[in-house]
Structures are given as C-alpha cells and as structure tokens.
Amino acid sequence: MIEILNVVKKFKTNGANFKTAVNDVTFSIRRNEIFGLLGTNGAGKTTILKMLTGQIQPTAGKIFYDGKTFNENLFEIKKMLGVVPQHINFDQELTVEENLELHARLYGMEKIERQNRITELLDYMELAEYRNYNVRKLSGGMKRRLLIARALIHRPKIIFLDEPTVALDPQVRRRIWNLIEELAKNGVTIVLTTHYIEEAENLCNRTAIINAGKLIAENSPVGFCESLGKFTVESADTFKFFHDKESAEKAASLLENSKVRQTKLEDVFIELTERGKNL
Amino acid sequence: MVAPLLYLTAFGWGLGRSVQLQSGTYLDFIVPGIMALNSMNIGFHSIISVHAERVYHKSLEEYLISPIDPKSFLTGKILGAVLKGLISSVIIILTALIFGANLTLSAELFFVLALNTVIFAEVGFYAAMRLATYEEMAQVNTYILLPMSFMCGTFFSTATLPEGLRFFINCLPLTHASQLLRSLTVGGSILFDSLLILAIFAALGFFLSLKALKKCQED
Ligand SMILES: Nc1ncnc2c1ncn2[C@@H]1O[C@H](COP(=O)(O)OP(=O)(O)OP(=O)(O)O)[C@@H](O)[C@H]1O
Ligand SMILES: [Mg+2]
Numbered sequence: 001m002i003e004i005l006n007v008v009k010k011f012k013t014n015g016a017n018f019k020t021a022v023n024d025v026t027f028s029i030r031r032n033e034i035f036g037l038l039g040t041n042g043a044g045k046t047t048i049l050k051m052l053t054g055q056i057q058p059t060a061g062k063i064f065y066d067g068k069t070f071n072e073n074l075f076e077i078k079k080m081l082g083v084v085p086q087h088i089n090f091d092q093e094l095t096v097e098e099n100l101e102l103h104a105r106l107y108g109m110e111k112i113e114r115q116n117r118i119t120e121l122l123d124y125m126e127l128a129e130y131r132n133y134n135v136r137k138l139s140g141g142m143k144r145r146l147l148i149a150r151a152l153i154h155r156p157k158i159i160f161l162d163e164p165t166v167a168l169d170p171q172v173r174r175r176i177w178n179l180i181e182e183l184a185k186n187g188v189t190i191v192l193t194t195h196y197i198e199e200a201e202n203l204c205n206r207t208a209i210i211n212a213g214k215l216i217a218e219n220s221p222v223g224f225c226e227s228l229g230k231f232t233v234e235s236a237d238t239f240k241f242f243h244d245k246e247s248a249e250k251a252a253s254l255l256e257n258s259k260v261r262q263t264k265l266e267d268v269f270i271e272l273t274e275r276g277k278n279l
Numbered sequence: 280m281v282a283p284l285l286y287l288t289a290f291g292w293g294l295g296r297s298v299q300l301q302s303g304t305y306l307d308f309i310v311p312g313i314m315a316l317n318s319m320n321i322g323f324h325s326i327i328s329v330h331a332e333r334v335y336h337k338s339l340e341e342y343l344i345s346p347i348d349p350k351s352f353l354t355g356k357i358l359g360a361v362l363k364g365l366i367s368s369v370i371i372i373l374t375a376l377i378f379g380a381n382l383t384l385s386a387e388l389f390f391v392l393a394l395n396t397v398i399f400a401e402v403g404f405y406a407a408m409r410l411a412t413y414e415e416m417a418q419v420n421t422y423i424l425l426p427m428s429f430m431c432g433t434f435f436s437t438a439t440l441p442e443g444l445r446f447f448i449n450c451l452p453l454t455h456a457s458q459l460l461r462s463l464t465v466g467g468s469i470l471f472d473s474l475l476i477l478a479i480f481a482a483l484g485f486f487l488s489l490k491a492l493k494k495c496q497e498d
Pocket of ligand 2: 045046
C-alpha cells in the first residue's frame, strides 16, 4: 500500500548547516494493518509522518502509494489520508463545529453528510455538548479527541496518528484504542507513533523502531520478543534474554534477587535504542 | 484604516484646502496618494494573520494536508484582502468627497486600487511564509511599508527629488499606484507603463507567494 524507499530528510538549521532528521529509511506499510513507528524523542517519527502526508518533501528517496508518487496523483492520494498531528492545530477563531465543518468542506463533502458525520463523531468522542464552544475553551484532552474526530470526518482509508493518546486519561485512551481497532476491522490502514510501548504492543500488527533517523528494526511485537528471547531474567538493573524457559531459569538461579518473566516489547525497544545493539 | 482617515483630515481637510497648487488644491493632490497607501496597508494587514496560522496556531497545516490546490488557497486569501481594500477605499472616497475634494471616479480607478491591494497582500503573504517571528513581520511594516507610504508620490510629487533617489522610488510599486490614481482622479487617461509595472509586480508576487506556501513547512 505505501512504500518508503531510501527516504532521507535534511533540515536546514543555521546558515549552511544541515540536520539529518531521517537517514535512508526503507519500509512498507501494508493495506489494513496497524503499523507503529517507535522511537525516542527526536528520532524522526514526526518527520517521517510529515513526508508520508505530503507536508514536506523528502530530500532524497521516494514514497509510493499503490505504486504512484504524490506528484503523480496528489489530490487522489490526499483524499484517502486522515492526519492526527502531534500538536493541536485548530483554527482558533472557530468553534468546535466550525472546525469540523471547515474540514468537511475542504474534502468536498455534501451538506447533509457533513452534518450527520459531525454529529456522529462528536457523540462518539463525547464532545456533543461542546459543539458550539470556541475550540480555545476545551481542555487539553478534549482538544486531542477533537483532533481525532476531525481526521475521521471524510472517512479516510489511511489514518496517520502522531502520538494519539498523549495526555489522555485511561478511559479515553481505552476508547481510542477500541476506535483504532474498529477502524482496522473496517478496512482502514493505520499508521501511528507512540511513546507508550505497551500501546504499540497491544495494538500494532507490525512496528518499526527508529533511532536517530535510522530504521533499526522492523517486526511484529511478538516477532521482536521472540527474536530477542521470549524470556527475560531481570536482576537489579540488568536484563538477560533467553529463548527457552529452562536456560532462563538456570541463569536466574545463579543470580541474586532475580526473576524470570516474559519479554515485553519495551525490553526490545530499550535493548535496541539505548544499548545500540542489533538483533 | 484609522491612519489614512487622520492623514486625510489633517493634511487634506486641515492643511490642504488652504494650499493651492497649479492643478487644484492640496486636498485633491493627496486624496489619490492616501487611497494608494491605504490600499497598500489594507492589503498587507488583512493577510498577515496567516503568519499566526502558520507559526502559532499551525492551522495552515489543515489546508496543506487537505486536497486543496495551494493556488486556490492563495487566491482566496488575496481576494479576501481585495474585498477589504475596496470597502475601505470607498470609505476614504466618501470622506474625501465630504471634505470637498474634486474626484473623477471610474472603473479603472477601482481596478488600480484592487491591483495595488493584490500586490501588497502578496508581500504580506510572502513575508508571513518566510519570517519566523511576529517581530520580524512588524519590521516589514516599519522599514518597508511605512517609508514607502510617505516617499512614493503620496504626499508630495517625486519630481523634485534628487536623481538617484527618484530612480529608486520609481522602481517601487506604490509610486506607480499613486501616479495612476492621481491621473485617474483628475479625469486623465490610464498610464500604461505604470499599469504594466503593477501587473508585473502582482504576477511576480503571486509566483513567489505560491512557492513560499508550498515550502512553508520545510523549516
Ligand atoms: N523543521 C525543522 N527544522 C530543523 N530540524 C528539525 C525540524 N523538524 C524536526 N527537526 C529535527 O529532526 C529531528 C527529528 O524530529 P522529529 O520531530 O521527527 O522527532 P520525533 O521522533 O517526532 O520526536 P518526538 O518523539 O519528540 O515527537 C529532531 O532532531 C529535530 O530537532
Ligand atoms: Mg514527534
């Protein structure tokens, strides 16, 4: 569905200096999967999403949607995409409803459909009573819910969510997870970034780990844990990984205060980013 | 909108009625100048809210992500500025008439006013796409627009200026807007050279603004 080939992004910093935010990244996103981009702060996740949504151009490399580049098929591709940015970007002069209405018009929706869809999504996000509020008057979490609602109005086929559950309370976070799973069931492709590794572990079919602009590994959450070792022996602040339970237990018995547990995606993430090792 | 009305009152009504030039009163002389500088200011100021939309609210992203042609977006913003420019021009004209100015009104006059608004809306748009801070936007006003509003044949004729300075001032669009408007308000013909120069500025401004819009998220 989306092919990302040797994509590089350099930003001009001061004068003639450049910062390489994304460094020769190649991967693909399949139709109807939930794909997670994981990485530490400044790894390049947002920059990758911005290139995938056509907001900025890669310095080098190519991006294909069903074999077509953005330039070949710009408006058709844009119509398929829904984008939930990392930061709030509403029109501050407008109300909740007007912001959604603006979006629906930008995507050329008919009036009746616009109205129905706005009502439906405001209900789903529990924002119905704020319909006529100026967006400035919403709480942080409400704004984030509204961002998601807005991205869904035109029924996109691919949705990009840049840290969708930041600053949301646990109930709402659950709701967003359910929504994402529901969308995926209905044939929508989802690309998300997150710092909550647990979120990626529960939701994603596949994840890519980005570190300092480079894609260092790509796998399913289970696949990642299996290739590192399904069992973790944890003692004090050291971790050792084993493929079978027996050797894990044996190793644990030789260490003080140690315990054996299942490896989590978080272990893989830390192992790959912090200690810079490769699988 | 307040400043041009004050100029009109102080220099035009207060001072201008008693000062006689060969061609009529000083009031008649400065009314087209004030129309020119007013259409410039309205053009610039009614579009620069896109700076906040780009830098602070980031709401510009919504348009850049959506399947909207950037050309349409830019055109819409410019037309919005032109509408405001024309409304305020009508107010200036009415005020001037109340003060007793002699003005010939024509469709060409309004066309030139609209064209001048377009040019400075584009200047504002381009600046809004390229400059990082609001302070820098204010500097465009202080160091470019404000000097132009006094020097470009608005309050006095450029004919008496030293050669080098006059050449420089003749390269600026506002000079041509003032000259065109002055010729039209006294019932003269349209100055084709000046019109061509304004058209070139407008086309160039559109091209540069569009380019800046497409690249505005790159840094
Ligand atoms: N417009 C820009 N100009 C210059 N450098 C930039 C720009 N945007 C991003 N960068 C740099 O590129 C790198 C990657 O940034 P990016 O926002 O993609 O990270 P991220 O993975 O989304 O981080 P976070 O988890 O904090 O959101 C960072 O070092 C950042 O400083
Ligand atoms: Mg980010």
